[in-house]
Amino acid sequence: MVSIKEVARHAGVAISTVSKVLNGYPNISEETKKKVNDAIRELNYIPNSIASALSSKQFGRLALLLDPKRQTQAIDQIFMQYLLGALDKAKELNVEVVTVFASMIAGMDAEELTRYFLSQSISGIIIYGLSKEDKILQKLIEDRNFACVVVDAPVVNERTTSVSIDHEQAQYDVAKKTVLDDKCKSILYISGKKDGFVTEQRIQGMKRLVEELKLSMLIRRGDFSEMTARNVALKYAKNRDCVVCASDLMAIGAMNALIDMDIFRPVCGFDGITLMGYVGKQMNTVRQDFYAISSRAVEEVKLLMDGGGGQQVVMPHSIVKMYYKDIIC
């Protein structure tokens, strides 16, 4: 491995001069700059980022914390968008990223987790989809040892920023459009899991709408799975004017149930990802740009790592009519 020392010798300058050229310091004559760059090229020199990090004490890596399962699942597609957005932005900002899956840290308490991250030179963490039940990560956040960005959970402190769309408003918006389009009076709402932060926010949005438009609403707990939504719809949709679901996947389940029952009800979903397969129908949904959200999360965590304070970041959403012709692949 060719080191900075050899480059310096080859160029006939000091090591520090090479370093300065490398890092774009001012006050270097064009002439020496050229000499150094020539040497670098000739020797095919590659800077050692490890040594650089050690020397400059710029450790500060960023951990992306996701919770995929051994079983393939629809949400994996969202995870990929998160990863893609984060890695692209991290490369742009020159931040090293470590991908961490929940299974790798299962069983660790907050203290072990802290040690684990520190030993990996991690100083910033992005947590995707924090659960209300996850006391360990919440402790980690409260301890403020790391710069944290929480996606889709309203957690903020001096070292923690929250990034997400306004779920309350988004749920309100998409349901309102659906209700008004078809002059519905009664709603079946299939919500998300109990332990998710967004679930409650979306229910609030529904309640606001129901109050405002003087509607009636039946809320049934879903779990973001197609199957459960299907069963709920089979049981309760008949007496309702429309079905509002807290995810596109559940909307598909509900839609299939309606088809099986041979009745029509407007259905609306949430997420706006193209995973629904070909069924020749259409529906309203909330579209979020998971890539952009994750990209922003990286920017925010960088700010925190550089000493900024935590804040609440609200990303834009839109309501779109999706055609089920959108294909999975």
Added chain:
Amino acid sequence: MVSIKEVARHAGVAISTVSKVLNGYPNISEETKKKVNDAIRELNYIPNSIASALSSKQFGRLALLLDPKRQTQAIDQIFMQYLLGALDKAKELNVEVVTVFASMIAGMDAEELTRYFLSQSISGIIIYGLSKEDKILQKLIEDRNFACVVVDAPVVNERTTSVSIDHEQAQYDVAKKTVLDDKCKSILYISGKKDGFVTEQRIQGMKRLVEELKLSMLIRRGDFSEMTARNVALKYAKNRDCVVCASDLMAIGAMNALIDMDIFRPVCGFDGITLMGYVGKQMNTVRQDFYAISSRAVEEVKLLMDGGGGQQVVMPHSIVKMYYKDIIC
């Protein structure tokens, strides 16, 4: 940040002694070992992996090379299984992993890519789904600067191992079962993309079967998308006894086309992931364990990084009957 120096001072020993305890060297008395460990615990000392790597010159990180798109896609679910399998195993083997997406290295030629990886202290690479058209990565592999493992492509040299199931045999197996179950005589085969290594292997499997059982076969190029498979099936399935598809997703597309045409044909797929949604049908498919494949790939790349030679690793597959009731989420 508490360093090894403070631990040494606290324990009343030399730095090197602490280092030896840390790395499990022999010839350390139980007594000093205890002193050191106590100090470590008291000070809450965390070894700096960066400094350790620099000092021991053990760089050797592992890059995982994937190609997800900005658009959500079914294959994302397979990617997640790959990532999960690789990261779990890497943690077990204590290998540092860097996730790299194709978009991050787009436009680089083999030489730039080499420099990029080297500057990141990467010495091993796992390439998932290498395309025949990707001359740059193929050059990278041929250059032998890195320990490479290629998943789903039959590329082997001294520094390159191939890991995948036997696609020829798997395609043969699943099609044979489907054909024999229903006594089919003519097949519509919807293949994968032209530029994939596995596409050709699977076609070979089909050809072997056709010859052995004296069948007739019409091959149409698909692209692993539901939509294309649907269109192909609409056009050609009517005159054929069954439809064999090179992916589950295409099988769904074909199945939906058959339903629309209101005709029945046995359909078989490939992959065995549960992404098909609820349609109340069933079909044969090849099941591969993507997690296990990726896990094995990491083991193999570790062997290569430690000086081993390249080889061809064939992972097991099985033929299963999948019920479409398997739900996406």
Added chain:
DNA sequence: CTGTTAGCGCGTTCAA
């Protein structure tokens, strides 16, 4: 504008 020097935190001789 350039070179000298002193570390960063740790692993690894080699003497003691």
Added chain:
DNA sequence: TTGAACGCGCTAACAG
């Protein structure tokens, strides 16, 4: 069995 000393490759004062 232990510790002093050196160096990994690089950055960052400071001196010239």
